[in-house]
Amino acid sequence: MKRKKHTSAEDEAQVDMTPMLDIVFIMLIFFIVTTSFVKERGLEVNRPKDNQNTNQPSKSLSIQIDQNGIIKMGGREVDIRRVVANTQTFLAENPTDSAAIQAHEDTEHGTVVEVMNQVKEAGIEKVSVLVKS
Template identity: 30%
Template sequence: MARRRKKPHNYLADQEGFDLTPMIDIVFLLLIYFMVTTALIKEEADMGIKLPANVPPDPDAKLPQEQVVEILASGEVLLNGAQMDHYESRNMPELTKTLQRLKAANDRGGLKTSVTIIADQDSLHKRSIDVLNACGSAKIKFVMFASQ
């Protein structure tokens, strides 16, 4: 008996053609997805900031008079190296009066008064608040903190 050899079955030959409809649907869905997501990305807005140019400083510019207040770990307060008020004094009348005199002198000269507070890392925060209150009583608006 002769054996018949089976031909491999070609499934594509049975069909009239390859159905591309699901692939086209997926391509359109991906196209819509990418179109929608790219519309959500906002462009950076121009903030209109003008950067400083290389301009020489104004010769008549008046620089602020800086006063340095140091707060030591023991609670002592030094104004430009001179000790002010007792370390237990909370209202600091001597510092307030001295800052008022310095501000009045600078105001007469047309200068701005600024205070730089340098507090020791071991000092109590309440001493910094006491110095800020003294600056507020002296009506000094330019106060900054510096580190050692």
């Protein structure tokens, strides 16, 4: 038997890809068929209605303290011991949750803190301090 020393490129071994492609397509079909396309369910959220009336802005309580410690509420001079009563009267007429204390820069700190405490005691939680120079 004679052997050829040089073989041509056509005689080399080749891998047939057809069976591998068949298996890949069969697996693809299997996964498509077995996958369930179910819509995921979530929780239904019942949000409360917004019951705040946006047409009426709330009127804020305004308190002025001058450099001598004189307290004015609504343009009237008020004694420091009557701030709670005057604040409650204001709240009865104008429901609000905020107050602004406008203090002169030379006002004693203790006076401003006392007014803040009395306003909070009357029922207003949001108190801001403005310094007037």
